Amino acid sequence: MDIDKMDQEIMAQTLRFIQQETSSDADFNEQALALFKYQFTYNRPYQVYCRTKGKTPRIVKHWQDIPAVPINAFKEVTLSCTDAERASATFMTSGTTSGNKGKHYHPQLTVYNLSTLTHFKAAVMGATPSIPMGLLFPTPQALPNSSLAHYLALVSKEFGQQDTRYFINESGLLVDELIAELEVRVAANQPYALLGASFSFVHLFEALAARNQRFVLPKGSKLLDTGGYKNQSSALDTDTFYQQMTYYLGVEPSHCINMFGMTELSSQLYTQGSQTLPATITGPHWIRTRVVNPTTGEEVSEGEPGVLVQIDLANYNSVAAILTEDIGIKKDNGFLFLGRVQGAEAKGCSLALNEFMHSLTSANP
Known part of the structure; x- marks a missing residue:
């Protein structure tokens, strides 16, 4: 049978499977x-x-x-x-690590997008239909081959609000602008979400420590990180990283979520809060x-x-x-x-x- 026809058939079958509420x-x-x-x-x-x-x-x-x-x-x-x-x-x-780049080819992003959005809604959003977001990672335009850049743009478009914005450019984390945004969000007393690479949060923690500044984001706020905790000046263990999530941003541990993903997969897995470490990671x-x-x-x-x-x-x-x-x-x-x-x-x-x-x-x- 023609590969294009088989591709369409297996893709349609996969979409139907993902759309099931569960599977035995x-x-x-x-x-x-x-x-x-x-x-x-x-x-x-x-x-x-x-x-x-x-x-x-x-x-x-x-x-x-x-x-x-x-x-x-x-x-x-x-x-x-x-x-x-x-x-x-x-x-x-x-x-x-080796200089070689692993490549994952997607004929279309229909399956990837459905997988991402379906599980993000269940694991991260819950009953919350949307939330304003700050993104701590470059845009897909800046990193067109990054699955993480696509992921963040996708979930922010679907579940973010109109005032969602990025706080990174080619120069790095926009610390002053991000801190000013956090001040606005605290004053507004409405839930807010920060999503991005773990090392971007580390940079934020360092900046807040240098300024002797802390926030208590409004109840219902969420923090989502992914990746490791290393940057050029420090490396945090997992316990310390999540302690700093709560210490500097005032978000309860149950709303601090780690996304476990990789370029070679089309789905993401998540921790269900970080009260007990290491946290159990589950997928769809x-x-x-x-x-x-x-x-x-x-x-x-x-x-x-x-x-x-x-x-x-x-x-x-x-x-x-x-x-x-x-x-x-x-x-x-x-x-x-x-x-x-x-x-x-x-x-x-x-x-x-x-x-x-x-x-x-x-x-x-």
Whole structure:
């Protein structure tokens, strides 16, 4: 069947799945297997890799057996079912570690946008239809290949109000303007939301500390950060970071939310407030998390740390199952994030990538 027609069919099927209020294990498994068949058929590097592992749509009967691609493979090969050159959006990683940038191709952003907005409404907005927002990250015009820039622009357009604005430009965080805005918001006594990169909040905390200044934002205000806490002058641990959220901005811990996302996914996961750290991170019904030994791919014992595998059914065009470089522990309907891989786990992830690349070179001598 024509790939364009199949792309439209699998996209429509994915949209319908996301629009369900929830999904049973059987529902998730059925959708995951349909997606695996599509990606096995049209994503050539992925098909080659799956064949070397003896995993084909005829053999795989459960989503937990779908081969997971090491996340760094996005830096090495084109993982796309459709022609990557025709993608309407290409999101790229920063490439700060190796210099290579991982690329995630989206034929259209319809699925990505629905996934983002649906779960943001449920996890962040709740019963609040809209809220004025301040954004602590560059615009999509400044960073056209940034999934985070697109994400923030998308949610602010849907759930922000007319006076929502950015507080970053090419020079960095607009500290004076942001502090003036916070003063206005406190005086107005209406809920306000700040969303952006964690390091932008760190810069704000430093500026407030230097001025010996603190705020108590109105009740119902929200803070959403994503990414790490390092900047050029300091590095905060998670506990200290969230303590400073409340200390400097006066927002209760239950309204301080961390967004857990990555360029290679089409969905985001969130903490439900930061009263207890590390906080449990959960996602929508179309994403599941496994905790595995990266060398064997087998799940670790319950309660034991391992490398996270994210199975994101909104990733309809690339690969649904991704072996990340994150350590975590399975918990309830989510996981505890413990940091980046190190030691044996890092070696296991490296071996997994080597296996993936070797499968391609063996198939194309």
